Amino acid sequence: MWTAGINIHEVKEIRTRTTLYFGVGAITKIDPIVGALKKKGIASVLIVSGKGAYIRTGAWDHVKAALDKHSMKFALYDGATPNPTAEQVDAAAKLGHMIQAGAVIAIGGGSPVDTGKSAAILLRYPGKTARDVYEFRFSPEEAVPIVAINLTHGTGTETNRFAVVTIPEKEFKPAIAYDCIYPTWAIDDPALMTGLSPAQTRYVSIDAVNHVVEAATAKTANPMSIMLAAETIRLIVDYLPLAEKDPKNLEARYFLLFASMIAGMSFDNGLLHFTHALEHPLSALKPDFTHGLGLSILLPAVVEKIYPVRAKVLADILSPIDSSLKGTPDEAYKAACSVEAWLEKSGVPEKLADEGFKESDIEKLVQLTFHTPSLSGLLSLAPEEATEDCVRWIYRNSFRPIRQRPK
Numbered sequence: 001m002w003t004a005g006i007n008i009h010e011v012k013e014i015r016t017r018t019t020l021y022f023g024v025g026a027i028t029k030i031d032p033i034v035g036a037l038k039k040k041g042i043a044s045v046l047i048v049s050g051k052g053a054y055i056r057t058g059a060w061d062h063v064k065a066a067l068d069k070h071s072m073k074f075a076l077y078d079g080a081t082p083n084p085t086a087e088q089v090d091a092a093a094k095l096g097h098m099i100q101a102g103a104v105i106a107i108g109g110g111s112p113v114d115t116g117k118s119a120a121i122l123l124r125y126p127g128k129t130a131r132d133v134y135e136f137r138f139s140p141e142e143a144v145p146i147v148a149i150n151l152t153h154g155t156g157t158e159t160n161r162f163a164v165v166t167i168p169e170k171e172f173k174p175a176i177a178y179d180c181i182y183p184t185w186a187i188d189d190p191a192l193m194t195g196l197s198p199a200q201t202r203y204v205s206i207d208a209v210n211h212v213v214e215a216a217t218a219k220t221a222n223p224m225s226i227m228l229a230a231e232t233i234r235l236i237v238d239y240l241p242l243a244e245k246d247p248k249n250l251e252a253r254y255f256l257l258f259a260s261m262i263a264g265m266s267f268d269n270g271l272l273h274f275t276h277a278l279e280h281p282l283s284a285l286k287p288d289f290t291h292g293l294g295l296s297i298l299l300p301a302v303v304e305k306i307y308p309v310r311a312k313v314l315a316d317i318l319s320p321i322d323s324s325l326k327g328t329p330d331e332a333y334k335a336a337c338s339v340e341a342w343l344e345k346s347g348v349p350e351k352l353a354d355e356g357f358k359e360s361d362i363e364k365l366v367q368l369t370f371h372t373p374s375l376s377g378l379l380s381l382a383p384e385e386a387t388e389d390c391v392r393w394i395y396r397n398s399f400r401p402i403r404q405r406p407k
């Protein structure tokens with residue numbers, strides 16, 4: 001396998017729309033990045049992070065040293081939580097405005113990075129708020145430069161144009177996609193990820209699996225999204241058990257991180273549909289609900305629903321999970337059961353009923369799926385027509401394991 005020939009301790013420069021430093025030790029590249037910002041005439045930056053991971057992982061020591069060395073003024077917003085809110089984005093942007101920040105350095109998983117990307121827009125549009133952005137009252141064309149220091153191997157947000165923020169009073173969790181929020185630079189350093197708990201490890205990798213299942217089967221799928229999907233799933237099936245067994249296994253973290261990064265590129269090309277559109281209402285209803293867990297719960301029913309119209313592609317990309325799939329539409333239930341069995345084997349057997357959702361929530365979830373800004377756009381990309389009945393069917397079949405469903 002090609003992965004055996006890679007020296008994971010050599011920091012490589014990977015070019016996408018972002019210039020990405022990848023490998024063990026990549027965090028040291030923050031020094032030349034801050035130097036480059038300074039050269040562009042930027043004198044102050046907004047740092048966006050969650051509460052503690054940026055310190056715990058050791059990332060902050062490197063960032064602070066680089067800021068000091070280059071005499072870069074900074075303001076730190078460390079209030080980004082999982083499922084970050086519009087208030088958090090506004091608070092971060094306010095801090096940035098106070099020092100006239102000319103760039104954002106976001107340190108964390110998807111939530112701090114998406115908060116940072118959103119604040120980077122507001123720093124270019126002083127009169128606007130996060131609600132203006134996420135309720136689509138205007139379309140930003142500019143943001144200040146973004147540096148993404150990634151601390152999880154799931155979202156792929158460090159190298160794509162997406163961000164997600166919750167509007168709590170409306171129970172909305174919309175997604176935005178703008179060219180201006182591609183990070184200019186990103187750092188993917190697997191050594192910053194060895195402290196992820198076993199549960200986080202599973203959830204973030206399952207997020208990446210969902211990105212590619214959707215990106216490879218959407219109406220907008222292209223050969224690039226499909227090719228990256230196949231490799232993503234193969235790497236995760238191979239390396240997730242190794243990271244589970246030994247969280248400090250740097251080779252496993254390296255390839256799980258590579259998988260999540262190319263999954264981010266895959267959905268930047270192919271976009272997303274059912275699983276993400278239906279997961280966002282779950283975490284909008286329960287703000288502490290984990291994105292990857294919600295996706296895991298929904299995935300088997302989504303696979304069963306879309307398999308008949310995307311049998312060939314799904315049989316191919318799911319082959320590391322079930323090599324007996326031939327790519328014929330009648331295998332939908334079998335494919336869904338195989339995916340469910342793999343998720344269970346990977347330590348995520350939960351379904352909606354286990355997480356406190358009630359069947360009486362289904363109607364509300366269906367309505368949120370159709371009425372949350374941006375989610376209808378995702379639904380329109382689903383390979384199977386996303387009627388209310390179809391969405392209802394997916395939620396209903398995610399309450400209990402598909403394999404226990406009465407025939």
Ligand SMILES: [Fe+2]
Nearest residue numbers: 155207211291
């Ligand atoms: Fe995701």
